[in-house]
Amino acid sequence: MSAVLSIDPRTGASHGPVADESGPDLVDETVGEAFRAFQALQDAGRSGRARLLGAWADALEEHREEIVRIADRETALGDVRLGGELTRSIFQVRFLAGVVTEGGYLEATLDPPGDTPMGPRPDLRRMLVPLGPVAVFGASNFPLAFSVVGGDTASAVAAGCPVVVKVHDSHPATSVLCAGILRRSARQAELPDAVISLVFGRQAGVDLVRHPLVTAVSFTGSLTGGRALLQAINERPDPVPFFGELSGINPLVITPAAAGARGPAIAEGLTASFTASGGQFCTKPGLAFVPAGEAGDRLVEIVATSLSAASPYVLLNENIAASYRRGIDELTSDDAVGTVATGTGSGGDGFGVRARVLTIDAADLRPRDVEECFGPVVLLVRYRDGDDLPSLIGELPASLTGTIHAEEADRDLVVRLEAALRMKSGRVLFDGYPTGVAVSWAQHHGGPWPSTNSQHTSVGATAVRRFLRPVAWQNAPEFVLPAELRDGFDEIPRRVDGELRTPSTP
């Protein structure tokens, strides 16, 4: 077994070993323990799981300083960003405790017996139940929000599913630290620590996905990695649900009127968005449609100027830095692609890269230009006529987000742009920037492939739906029914005989 090391991206130096790669027996044992914890999480009920999530939020807050310090050493994302990320994760854990307590997510539904044209209908009661142990693949770019700590873990455990995390090589020490905090906290809440556990190494990830007791797989990462896991899942005797959050170009459209009215402000907002955290956000706007002509030229110029002022960027790991450099080389190998600005370099032995602002004429856009290039680069696509935009958008692959910057007078165009971007994304933004994903009831972080597989979100209240399945009970005696489906239970929203009732419904 190889040792797992913790690498400092600023210097390339390694710390550790942090752990050993997990062999097949250890993966099997870990999933077995998760399966035993599954029963405990169900027995804890909604209130017990909400308490656990609350305790996790407190424990993470208590260890904030140490978590941010180790995560910064491993990711070079900086204290401010990592502190914000932890705050967001703690907020999400508490938010999901509230979602579990509210109980609408169960979709509790009761149909009393009755007559139908097909004869008598039995008593039917339906609600969502947890799937079982879930495999979560930590993301390189969110060591505290899509990893051991994060939306996948929190929503799986909220739903009642224990989690086995395949640790990302980019932050093993952070992962070990966070898992220790969560496991201790679980024990203190008198739940098995195996509600969350870790495995290390690529092969362990494959073994995990193939394990018969694993009931769903959640993955945030590259399209290539996601497809490999999907393939492994489809080789199972029982293919389980796969929730991949993979890739996207996140187009941002600036109408001629918007460029004219507030081009400089948009230019600065766009630069801040595509360079945030070294451009290593899944919602990074990688493509911006900028009108040809003077207002557009001025906008491009300001993007270029604001870039020169930006610091050098240290990417998360050697692979990502190499892949970014390769992506830039491929893009700029096309004569149609021009370089508007190149950021400063970082020097040193770490994974530093130079940011880039590239430009192309809309007529020259090829499929290769609209693939995600992870890192601090934006491609500014100059177009001649706003009426061409909907069909240009129609040629793009799907993304998590699509953004429109427009003015009052653009109303007709905005209607067409919204329709085009809605077909190609899961969140449509107006006059904003797609980085920054609020945690709330109405949030959706997903979209048609390759952004995700369309139907589910990994952020917000409905993230729990990924880890649930419906069960119907027919003519069941009351004593086997979950409390939420028994007669007279009125603490959560339920649909009774077709009518949706809330706890406040008289």
Added chain:
Amino acid sequence: MSAVLSIDPRTGASHGPVADESGPDLVDETVGEAFRAFQALQDAGRSGRARLLGAWADALEEHREEIVRIADRETALGDVRLGGELTRSIFQVRFLAGVVTEGGYLEATLDPPGDTPMGPRPDLRRMLVPLGPVAVFGASNFPLAFSVVGGDTASAVAAGCPVVVKVHDSHPATSVLCAGILRRSARQAELPDAVISLVFGRQAGVDLVRHPLVTAVSFTGSLTGGRALLQAINERPDPVPFFGELSGINPLVITPAAAGARGPAIAEGLTASFTASGGQFCTKPGLAFVPAGEAGDRLVEIVATSLSAASPYVLLNENIAASYRRGIDELTSDDAVGTVATGTGSGGDGFGVRARVLTIDAADLRPRDVEECFGPVVLLVRYRDGDDLPSLIGELPASLTGTIHAEEADRDLVVRLEAALRMKSGRVLFDGYPTGVAVSWAQHHGGPWPSTNSQHTSVGATAVRRFLRPVAWQNAPEFVLPAELRDGFDEIPRRVDGELRTPSTP
């Protein structure tokens, strides 16, 4: 192109040709028209789609006699069963019109802007939108409920998705007849007839699944067929959601107390259930756990006796009949499997088979014995101790349903049996029989693989969820928002600032 013939299972004689197999150009053209109809279905809104479904229900009722006659000639399922199936489908179409009108299925959610620990939160509004054109693979065994007419078509169109049906070889004339009725009805409702269209032939099915404009695939059929389609989907550049309803043994458990108290009644109910429509229901109880000892012996005897009285069974097509005979041969080649009763034969040139009641000792049960054998056969598994049942159930593959027959005194055992069957199925029934799937709000027809892929149903109100995906709008101007997300809209249930409100909420 080969001609598509309509075969009479009672005689093996063919009628037709009904159509030609669809070449790749025709499949492409058909999906293209479906894509254009997608916009019309969205523009029609919920009220327009509810009206279309109502018109479909009326049109099907009007052509009842002809539909049942042609379907009987092609399937040999009999007028009574087919009349009932059509009644059920018409009920489901009307029911889904009500679901669309009620609007809760949209999961409309509005989060007003506000402050959070991470800074200001934008205005976010979320609801489910239709995916796009959907491929539906008709099932052999439900020519009127899971085919051109049926739950998949009705729920896709209710959601706003046009449907292209890959016609099942077993009932092409029924399919052409039904599609004609639905398409004329769509035109009369001033919608494109391409809201529903047909393609014929195995290769057309593969071309359909690979078509870039197809956004989801729904399939009811064999495990082998389902896996082949899943493989084709995963070879797409953009794997789309696959909803397969594939296979299941549907265990039925009879406790010693139940066998003692009402063994004869259970025996008759079980025989009626496993032989209904020639055992060609996906919910057919294929395995029944019967206690060893006198009460169990008596129960087995009555199953055998009621079988002898049953008519011969004509199966749906040559493949199914051959596969049934092969399945029986494989089961009975094991010395541990005994034959308790064999039904009468049908003679003639058609696809007639003899029903079977088989028996085995629980200790001898092998994996092969618990695979679905489609057709009129049940395997009675004799067990010695009720306490062994939960672990015996734990060894079974997952199914659509699991059934418990028990008595008042069995309470502790029932708790354990329910927990075991819930892990292995999507519907747990008490003192009933799994054939007969009520259409209602609380119904769930699904379960862990291989029954389906766990998370969605193909019967009941929530069947529409398969053909929807969430979209969030961030800081959107009112004029681009769907009506259901605008300020002040109060005709459907919505979650506003975290609080679920129904139209009746003050």
